[in-house]
Structure formats: C-alpha cells, structure tokens
Amino acid sequence: MIDPDCIFCQKSDIVLENKLAKAFWDIHPVRQGHLLIVPKQHYVTYFDVPAETKQALDALLLMGKALLDERYHPAGYNIGINVNPAAGQTVMHAHIHLIPRYQGDVKDPRGGIRKMIPRAVKSWRH
DSSP states (O other), rough: OOOOOHHHHHHOOEEEEESSSEEEEEESSSSSOOEEEEEESSOSGGGSOHHHHHHHHHHHHHHHHHHHHHHHHOEEEEEOOSSSSGOOOSSSSSEEEEEEEEEESOOOTTTTTGGGGGGOOOGGOO
C-alpha cells in the first residue's frame, strides 16, 4: 500500500532503487551525501517491514555505500533507524539513514551515534 499523504511514498527524485525499496538524498542532510533508504510500500516503522523488504533495504544500503564511496570518498559511515517519535522519527514511514562521515567532521568521533544521546541515568543501566 502507498499512502497518498506520505512524503516518502510520493518521493520521486530517486537516486537508487530496486523492486521493493528506493533511496534519495535527505533534504536536511547531517553530512554531504546523506541518503535515506525507504520501502516503496508504506510501513510506519522498521519493525513493521516484512523480511523480504528488509533484504531489499539492505541491498540498497550496500549500493548506496558504493555510490557514496565513489562520489564523496568518506572515511566512515553511520547507519541509523529511528522508531517512533520518542526515538526521533519525524516522518512516519520506515527509513534508514546512511550517513557518510569525513575525517575531522567532528573533533572526536569515538562513540558514534551515542554522542547524540544524552548520558544515561545510572538507575536504568544493568
């Protein structure tokens, strides 16, 4: 099913695609080359996506990496999936962020995505 009110369902400026998924540039990129990889059918979160479509998403991740390696030569990558508004999902269509990272783009990249999340309260740690 395609949702006529969903901006990702309607997205037509496709960079890469396969039978079940498509990729396009993020309109609010974190870094140059930031790609979004989404199922062509409308699923609200990653956990709603069927296995076959997840395989198609994974195939586009690899294709996207190859494209970004060739075009921008990043030094590394972050791959991110936000599920529900509490985790930062703002478009309610499942999507994966493929974010190229460049030497020196942050002072100290250790910890990757953890640096974007405030320190955990010790009471809920195991």
